[in-house]
Amino acid sequence: MSKFEDLSFAVEQFSGKVRLFPLPNLVLFPHVMQPLHIFEARYRDMLEDAIAGDRLVAMALLAPGWERDYEGRPPLYPVACLGRITTYFRLADGTYNVLLLGLRRIKLLYEMESNRRFREARVEIREDLYPFQEIEDYDLLHDQLHKAFLHILPFLPDAQEQLDQLTDTDVSLGMLTDIISYMLDIDLGKKQSLLTEIDVYRRTELLLKYLAAATEELEGDSTDFNPFPPLFSAN
Numbered sequence: 001m002s003k004f005e006d007l008s009f010a011v012e013q014f015s016g017k018v019r020l021f022p023l024p025n026l027v028l029f030p031h032v033m034q035p036l037h038i039f040e041a042r043y044r045d046m047l048e049d050a051i052a053g054d055r056l057v058a059m060a061l062l063a064p065g066w067e068r069d070y071e072g073r074p075p076l077y078p079v080a081c082l083g084r085i086t087t088y089f090r091l092a093d094g095t096y097n098v099l100l101l102g103l104r105r106i107k108l109l110y111e112m113e114s115n116r117r118f119r120e121a122r123v124e125i126r127e128d129l130y131p132f133q134e135i136e137d138y139d140l141l142h143d144q145l146h147k148a149f150l151h152i153l154p155f156l157p158d159a160q161e162q163l164d165q166l167t168d169t170d171v172s173l174g175m176l177t178d179i180i181s182y183m184l185d186i187d188l189g190k191k192q193s194l195l196t197e198i199d200v201y202r203r204t205e206l207l208l209k210y211l212a213a214a215t216e217e218l219e220g221d222s223t224d225f226n227p228f229p230p231l232f233s234a235n
Helices: 041-052 135-155 157-167 173-183 188-196 200-220
Strands: 017-023 033-038 056-061 079-090 096-111 119-126
Touching: 017 041, 033 041, 041 056, 041 079, 041 096, 056 096, 079 119, 079 188, 135 173, 135 200, 173 188, 173 200, 188 200
Parallel strands: 017 056
Antiparallel strands: 017 119, 033 096, 056 079, 079 096, 096 119
């Protein structure tokens, strides 16, 4: 079974209740694997609760101004990514290393009152939407995105293996946008805008614009890029 088939998720079995894992420096996308190092007590509680249950955690980006209330309940962007804990390892000091697999976009409906140290919310799944247009439009956008990513690839040498896997697999346009959005080193606000957009054609056009700008910037300074895949993200 390919790693793409492993992304199966039974929406009809989802309760709509999620554990929130908000961070100021990470936007998770569906179809990607994110390493995490979890050390705060409240998020260790969250992880242990998830492991004992459905293994689901929602990665949300903290909104501007979060520094004033980080220990409390600072505001979040309303669209997040539902993820599944695939692998975890408890270290001797009680912290965890985790691999989290992005599953679906979700919209935060409201935050739940809870006596637990971690935050919980009711959410709804946000599925990709494809406009009713000719198949030629789909193929054109898919080809444009693939070529734009090939153009920036020399600046992301460690991403070559991931690109080979994409081209060897029947990957939808929506999945392709998500994987490239995750790999691309751009401003977090731009990443959040890509996560928020469920219209796949509009998301592709937005990503093409960001790719063009990133390529122009990198061509001006070929030493300024971050490695892929990203390093462990710590809470």
